[in-house]
Amino acid sequence: MHDITGLLLAAGASQRYGSNKLLAELDGQPLILHSTRALSDCDRVIAIVREGDHALHQVLQQAGIDWVVNPDAEAGMGRSIAAGVKASEASHGWCILPADMPAIRPATTQSIVTALQGGAPIAAPFYQQQRGHPVGFGAEFKDELLALTGDTGARSILAAHPDQSVRLDVDDAGILHDIDTPLDL
Numbered sequence: 001m002h003d004i005t006g007l008l009l010a011a012g013a014s015q016r017y018g019s020n021k022l023l024a025e026l027d028g029q030p031l032i033l034h035s036t037r038a039l040s041d042c043d044r045v046i047a048i049v050r051e052g053d054h055a056l057h058q059v060l061q062q063a064g065i066d067w068v069v070n071p072d073a074e075a076g077m078g079r080s081i082a083a084g085v086k087a088s089e090a091s092h093g094w095c096i097l098p099a100d101m102p103a104i105r106p107a108t109t110q111s112i113v114t115a116l117q118g119g120a121p122i123a124a125p126f127y128q129q130q131r132g133h134p135v136g137f138g139a140e141f142k143d144e145l146l147a148l149t150g151d152t153g154a155r156s157i158l159a160a161h162p163d164q165s166v167r168l169d170v171d172d173a174g175i176l177h178d179i180d181t182p183l184d185l
Contacts (some may be wrong), residue, residue: 007046034103145157
């Protein structure tokens with residue numbers, strides 16, 4: 001069995017939300033814990049967080065979720081992905097999820113993990129012809145993931161390797177729904 005690490009990208013500044021949206025209550029729990037559940041089929045989950053975000057660090061610690069600090073959080077989502085991959089370099093693949101996506105069904109992630117364990121280089125979910133999250137990457141993309149910068153995440157890798165991406169059609173609108181403002185919640 002191949003070891004797949006779930007990377008929960010939680011180092012954003014929540015500027016449009018007005019406060020730390022990952023701590024906003026949804027059904028009595030912080031939003032980040034809902035997003036974490038989507039990664040439950042991964043062998044390990046690591047949240048990538050901002051330095052000094054003590055309230056978020058405490059929530060993760062109390063929930064038993066590993067976390068690492070992205071020292072370059074201002075450099076964008078790409079640096080968060082790189083920090084997570086660096087913290088789990090021995091993994092056979094990574095399932096990457098922005099932490100502000102609480103509605104993804106665990107079964108969706110399970111299909112991505114299964115595809116990676118079956119040898120898919122990249123596995124991406126689609127709902128109504130739109131690609132969503134989380135996206136899985138096999139170990140062959142470790143160096144490219146470690147080199148990411150900027151705020152577009154791993155889109156450059158997806159664009160450079162369309163022939164290596166396995167499309168997974170899912171019945172899960174949650175793969176497209178992120179929380180940017182209090183109204184979205």
